[in-house]
Structure formats: C-alpha cells, structure tokens
Amino acid sequence: MYDVVIIGAGMSGLVCGCYLAKAGMKVLIAEQHHKPGGYCTSFKRQGFTFDAAAHSFGAYREDGIVRKIFNDLEVDKRTKIQRVDPSDVIMAPDYKISFWADLDKTINDFQKAFSDESKNIKIFFSLFVNPEPIFFVRMRSWTFKDLLDKYFTNNKLKAMLSLPLYGNSGVPPAMLSACMGAQIFIEFLLDGGYYPEGGMKSLPDALTVKFRELGGELRLSCAVKKIEVKDGKVIGTVLEKDGFVLSRYVVSNCDARQTFFKLLGRKVVGHDFLSRMNNMIPSLSAFVLYLGVDKFYNLPEPGSNVWVLPQYDLNKAYSLVRKGKLNSIGGYLMHVYPDRKSLLSLIPVPFINRKYWNNNKEKLLESFIKRIEIDAVPGLSEHIIYKDAATPPTLHRYTLNYKGAAFGWAVTPSQLAIPDLRKPSFIQGLYLTGNWTTQGVGISGVIYVGYDTAKLILRKEKAC
Amino acid sequence: MGENNIGKEIISIISEVSGFDEEEITPETNFFKDLEIDSIKAIEITVAIEKKFKISIRDEDVPNITTVKQSVELVNRLLEQESLVGAGS
Structure with a gap:
C-alpha cells in the first residue's frame, strides 16, 4: 500500500x-x-x-x-x-546577437543591430522583468506573434527573437501561446544557460x-x-x-x-x-545530432545555445517540416560542450512514420552536418570521428511520448x-x-x- | 443568479484550481498573496469564470480579479451589462 x-x-x-x-x-x-x-x-x-x-x-x-x-x-x-555567458547566441545571415547575463548588455546589442526599433526593444525586454500574473492573464488568447507585432515591425528582429522559443517549444510564433512564449523568454533566455x-x-x-x-x-x-x-x-x-x-x-x-x-x-x-x-495537436518531435571531433579541432562557442537562422520565416519553416519537407533546414540549435570536442544539434521535425526515418536518417544526418558547416563551423566534416542521431522514433522509444513529441x-x-x-x-x-x-x-x-x-x-x- | 451564489461558484473555482479548501477562502482572500496563484492558475481561474458565467473579461478588467469580492463585483457588472445589451437588442 x-x-x-x-x-x-x-x-x-x-x-x-x-x-x-x-x-x-x-x-x-x-x-x-x-x-x-x-x-x-x-x-x-x-x-x-x-x-x-x-x-x-x-x-x-x-x-x-x-x-x-x-x-x-x-x-x-x-x-x-554553472552558468555560461552568453547563454544563447542567435546567428542569422545579417546579424549575430547574444543573450548575456547582463540584461542591459543584451538590450544594447539588440538596439545596435536594430536601431529603428531601439525604443521598443527596451520596452519589450522590460515586460519580462518580474512580471505580475496579470500580465499573463491579459495575453491568454494571444500568440507570441501577436505580442511581437504590438512592438515591432522588423520581421528579421521578430524571427531572431522567436527562434529560441520555436526551438524550446516545437511551436512556431504564429501558433505559440504568448504566455508560454513569455515564460520561455524569461526562464530560458533571460535566466538560462545553467549546466550541471x-x-x-x-x-x-x-x-x-x-x-x-x-x-x-x-x-x-x-x-x-x-x-x-x-x-x-x-x-x-x-x-x-x-x-x-x-x-x-x-x-x-x-x-x-x-x-x-x-x-x-x-x-x-x-x-x-x-x-x-x-x-x-502535439508539439513537434526533434532530430538530434550528436557529433565528436578529433584532437586537431576545437569547436566554437562552447556552452552557449547557438540558434542558427538561415532564413527569416519560421512560420513557413514550420509548415514545410509539417509537410515532411525536411531538406530546407529552417532554423536549428547547436550546442557545443565545454570541452569543445563534441556537440549536440537539434532541429524540430514531425514524427512522420518509422519507415521514413529508417530510410532517411542517414541522409538528414549528412545534410544537417553540411548545413552546420556552411552556417557556423567551417571545416567541420573533415574532423568528425563520431556521429549519430536520434530521430522521432528514438524519442518515442525512450519516453513513449506520443509521436515522439519533444x-x-x-x-x-x-x-x-x-x-x-x-x-x-x-x-x-x-x-x-x-x-x-x-x-x-x-x-x-x-x-x-x-x-x-x-x-x-x-x-x-x-x-x- | 444571486450574489451569494456567484460568490460560492467563484470560491469553488478558486478552491479547485488552487488546491486550498473552500473554508480557507474568504471574500477578502488575495489570490496571489494568500493562495499562491501563479500565472497559469490565474489564467485557469479567469477562463473558468468566463466559461461558468458566459461572460468575457476584457483586458482593462483583468486587474480587478485579485479577490473573491472583486471577482463577484466584476461578474455582476458584466452580467448586468450583457442583460442591458440583450434588452436593448
């Protein structure tokens, strides 16, 4: 009993x-x-x-x-x-911006990159500093896109602020609850990056x-x-x-x-x-890449969550992956371990079916490595000595989560x-x-x- | 629905969401200070009140739902407005 x-x-x-x-x-x-x-x-x-x-x-x-x-x-x-500083780095074709432990420094970096939106960047970030429960109640029927649209017009800025939320919820900004988006913003970005x-x-x-x-x-x-x-x-x-x-x-x-x-x-x-x-509807599952490199190579940005944004439309990226079009990798996470010898990379993907992953795991693994090489880590593929990946069926096997939802x-x-x-x-x-x-x-x-x-x-x- | 009944219904919602016993909740109890209502529970309470009384709470009314007493007043006001709108149409 x-x-x-x-x-x-x-x-x-x-x-x-x-x-x-x-x-x-x-x-x-x-x-x-x-x-x-x-x-x-x-x-x-x-x-x-x-x-x-x-x-x-x-x-x-x-x-x-x-x-x-x-x-x-x-x-x-x-x-x-321990906490790594910066906890998160967002890399887009035109910008690279970090989330620092020092909030003013982060705000400053965003303001420098997007000077047209300078005033609202300050206001936007201040929303997330010790918010009252009432702040969330007001936003109960909003999406995170609704919230962003109230403050910003620049779509590149909106996509950069959204990618870590998409990656941490498996839901794109036009669908993500503004309340949960705000929670992720506060707990993952403004106070994130802790590691045991x-x-x-x-x-x-x-x-x-x-x-x-x-x-x-x-x-x-x-x-x-x-x-x-x-x-x-x-x-x-x-x-x-x-x-x-x-x-x-x-x-x-x-x-x-x-x-x-x-x-x-x-x-x-x-x-x-x-x-x-x-x-x-469940959140998306994930394709998680695990790589180890040889002693002649050191990976960049150890400890930080590096969010790579090859293009600026996350809602479109979501609708493409939902349709099973995984070739266009529309935004992903790269996390290098402190020893700079191994990395985890994650991209939101749907479950599709087991057969699909049996046939396509290797192909996606290789194209993902190429993508990382182009966007963030030149010469990576010449130094890999270990590579593997977890697919949605792997996530399902470990947790029995429906459709391997992440x-x-x-x-x-x-x-x-x-x-x-x-x-x-x-x-x-x-x-x-x-x-x-x-x-x-x-x-x-x-x-x-x-x-x-x-x-x-x-x-x-x-x-x- | 009488004021007492509205109060009872609201206390029952708050008790269900917060886990606090109905007897522990008075008209003056502050949801956030006394009942540890977090942001998600505040949303649950708001949505449950909207559903129960078939009203919609506007943004400007949101700060007025921090005690049972305030919630009863707000629900009454919104119900009254709706019946006026209904009578006028």
Missing part, C-alpha cells in the same frame, strides 16, 4: 516524488525505462558524453524557482551548477539519491499497465511485472494519451473527452492551461504532471509543475 504512485521518473515526477516523500508520504515511482530522467539524461559514446535532448536549464537566478527547488532537495549539494557538472544526467541522479534518502521507492524497467478507478476515485495501478499496487493518489508524469487512452481507457474517461483529445502538447492559446489535463475533474485522486499538462515547457517548466503538483496533493491531505 502506497500513499502515491507516480508513473514516470522524468524531472517532474522526481521533483513531485521528493516533496511528497519529504512530507512523510509513502511514494512509489514506476519508470518503464532502465534509467531515470526522461529527456533529461546523458550517455557516453567513444569517450564523448552527450546529453540526450535537454541540454541546459533556466530559472536558477537568486530568487528563481528552480534554485529554490534544487536547494530544498539538495541537488545543488550533489552537483556543481557531468551532464544533464546529474540532475535526475541527484534527485534519485534524495528521493531514496527520503524513503521513496523508485522502480526502474517497471512499466505501468493500468490505473485502477472505482466509483470515480483512483484506487491504485497495475504494474506489468508486479501486478496490482494499492494507492490513494496516482500522479502521471507520462504522455497524456498514454494516461487517458491506455492506462485509464474509454470506459473510465468517456468518449467525449477522448475525442476532444484526438483533436489536440515538448508535450503544442502550447497554443487554445491548448493552454486546460484544467482536466492537470487534475481531471471526473477522477478523484488523479493528477498529471510534466510537459503534457499544458502548463509548463522545458526543464524549468516541468520542475515547477512537479513541485506544484506535490503542493496540490499536500493541501488536499491537510484538508481531509
């Missing part, structure tokens, strides 16, 4: 589990994969260490929420966290140690088959190997479609809810803050956490949702 069973040991599940265990609850986390972390993990190949997908995090300033949570859960004691020693894997590892210290139980390679519900209330879960496990609460940190279609099923959830969910549901204004995707009103004792809740994107987003989910449960406990 447990108080809470958490399905999935992603960052959100781990953080939630730690806070619940800390409050004295008996918690089991069941993870289908053989290691914790979800997209936040690292692996070694031929002496190079690569992060699988998540490659830095934000909201770690003095009063940042991730700083508070990592402090509460002693993550900062177990791994050394030993790779992103150090974060779930530190949380796992803490969770076990607090008396929590983590079972790996432990898939969940079913969430059992009786009289509108969860009573437990069925584990594939160990059978039925009784619990008063279930927190699902896995894909929302898994949760509702597979683990709960039509009988419990009802036809209407499932058909509404069938109409929802960021859960697409956070559009109509798919923002849907209460039933956080705490379904028709099932007592069930909570969802992580990036399928429509409430948080990226490492900082899901960490916060995990913390908040624990608080919701603890308040419920107190009230009982």
Whole structure:
C-alpha cells in the first residue's frame, strides 16, 4: 500500500516524488525505462558524453524557482551548477546577437543591430522583468506573434527573437501561446544557460539519491499497465511485472494519451473527452545530432545555445517540416560542450512514420552536418570521428511520448492551461504532471509543475 | 443568479484550481498573496469564470480579479451589462 504512485521518473515526477516523500508520504515511482530522467539524461559514446535532448536549464537566478527547488532537495549539494555567458547566441545571415547575463548588455546589442526599433526593444525586454500574473492573464488568447507585432515591425528582429522559443517549444510564433512564449523568454533566455557538472544526467541522479534518502521507492524497467478507478476515485495501478499496487493518489508524469487512452481507457474517461483529445495537436518531435571531433579541432562557442537562422520565416519553416519537407533546414540549435570536442544539434521535425526515418536518417544526418558547416563551423566534416542521431522514433522509444513529441502538447492559446489535463475533474485522486499538462515547457517548466503538483496533493491531505 | 451564489461558484473555482479548501477562502482572500496563484492558475481561474458565467473579461478588467469580492463585483457588472445589451437588442 502506497500513499502515491507516480508513473514516470522524468524531472517532474522526481521533483513531485521528493516533496511528497519529504512530507512523510509513502511514494512509489514506476519508470518503464532502465534509467531515470526522461529527456533529461546523458550517455557516453567513444569517450564523448552527450546529453540526450535537454541540454541546459533556466530559472536558477537568486530568487528563481528552480534554485529554490534544487536547494530544498539538495541537488545543488550533489552537483556543481554553472552558468555560461552568453547563454544563447542567435546567428542569422545579417546579424549575430547574444543573450548575456547582463540584461542591459543584451538590450544594447539588440538596439545596435536594430536601431529603428531601439525604443521598443527596451520596452519589450522590460515586460519580462518580474512580471505580475496579470500580465499573463491579459495575453491568454494571444500568440507570441501577436505580442511581437504590438512592438515591432522588423520581421528579421521578430524571427531572431522567436527562434529560441520555436526551438524550446516545437511551436512556431504564429501558433505559440504568448504566455508560454513569455515564460520561455524569461526562464530560458533571460535566466538560462545553467549546466550541471557531468551532464544533464546529474540532475535526475541527484534527485534519485534524495528521493531514496527520503524513503521513496523508485522502480526502474517497471512499466505501468493500468490505473485502477472505482466509483470515480483512483484506487491504485497495475504494474506489468508486479501486478496490482494499492494507492490513494496516482500522479502521471507520462504522455497524456498514454494516461487517458491506455492506462485509464474509454470506459473510465468517456468518449467525449477522448475525442476532444484526438483533436489536440502535439508539439513537434526533434532530430538530434550528436557529433565528436578529433584532437586537431576545437569547436566554437562552447556552452552557449547557438540558434542558427538561415532564413527569416519560421512560420513557413514550420509548415514545410509539417509537410515532411525536411531538406530546407529552417532554423536549428547547436550546442557545443565545454570541452569543445563534441556537440549536440537539434532541429524540430514531425514524427512522420518509422519507415521514413529508417530510410532517411542517414541522409538528414549528412545534410544537417553540411548545413552546420556552411552556417557556423567551417571545416567541420573533415574532423568528425563520431556521429549519430536520434530521430522521432528514438524519442518515442525512450519516453513513449506520443509521436515522439519533444515538448508535450503544442502550447497554443487554445491548448493552454486546460484544467482536466492537470487534475481531471471526473477522477478523484488523479493528477498529471510534466510537459503534457499544458502548463509548463522545458526543464524549468516541468520542475515547477512537479513541485506544484506535490503542493496540490499536500493541501488536499491537510484538508481531509 | 444571486450574489451569494456567484460568490460560492467563484470560491469553488478558486478552491479547485488552487488546491486550498473552500473554508480557507474568504471574500477578502488575495489570490496571489494568500493562495499562491501563479500565472497559469490565474489564467485557469479567469477562463473558468468566463466559461461558468458566459461572460468575457476584457483586458482593462483583468486587474480587478485579485479577490473573491472583486471577482463577484466584476461578474455582476458584466452580467448586468450583457442583460442591458440583450434588452436593448
């Protein structure tokens, strides 16, 4: 008998589990994969260490929420966290602009490049400094493009400000919720670029140690088959190997479609809810390139997230990749590791189908390398000694996320803050956490949702 | 719908979103200071109120939804305006 069973040991599940265990609850986390972390993990190949997908995090300033949570859960004691400056660099055909730890310096760089928009650049950036919740409420039905259009006319500037948001949400500016765009802007760009020693894997590892210290139980390679519900209330879960496990609460940190279609099923959830969910769109998946270079070569811009924008129309880039036209690489991320010997590069792509990726992985890998060579790293291909890539089916295999979605549901204004995707009103004792809740994107987003989910449960406990 | 009922409905929405028990929420409770309402929860509350009372809250009204009391006043005002518009048409 447990108080809470958490399905999935992603960052959100781990953080939630730690806070619940800390409050004295008996918690089991069941993870289908053989290691914790979800997209936040690292692996070694031929002496190079690569992060699988998540490659830095934000909201770690003095009063940042991730700083508070990592402090509460002693993550900062177990791994050394450093910030790179600049955290992000945007490279376009005509400009190269950095996001510095010093906000005034960043604003200044943008003003120098776009002197016509100088006054509004200052106003725009100031929107994101300690905004009140009301600021987000006002923008609840806007897209990020709507927000940009209110301040700027220069399309090149708008595209440069949008690329990191597209890359961190899998949603282009004309579809991205202005609220989520603002959250990403604040947490990833103005307060981003933090990295733990030993790779992103150090974060779930530190949380796992803490969770076990607090008396929590983590079972790996432990898939969940079913969430059992009786009289509108969860009573437990069925584990594939160990059978039925009784619990008063279930927190699902896995894909929302898994949760509702597979683990709960039509009988419990009802036809209407499932058909509404069938109409929802997921974020894009990703093609992630992993490269290692020889000792004669040093890669540029170590530590920073370099966003390469070969052209200025991201909405068009999105519509082309959605149609499966992947030859025109319309904007991508390049992240060189501090040792300057390896890099991760990521481009948003759709799932398409498995056969497509079996046939096209190598081709895209080679054309992606050529693209990077032209845009940012001359001579790269002569020095590569290790290369591989993760495709949408790889992302799906690791996490079972629907269509290998990299960021859960697409956070559009109509798919923002849907209460039933956080705490379904028709099932007592069930909570969802992580990036399928429509409430948080990226490492900082899901960490916060995990913390908040624990608080919701603890308040419920107190009230009982 | 009477003022009391509007108040009750709003408290029920706030309780559902914030996780705080209905008894802990009074007309004067500040959503942000007392109930740890973050930006996403503020959106959830606003959207839920709009849906429940079939009203649309305009940008200039947004700052007026920080306590139950203020929310009740705002909902009443918007409902009244809508009924006036309805009567005039």
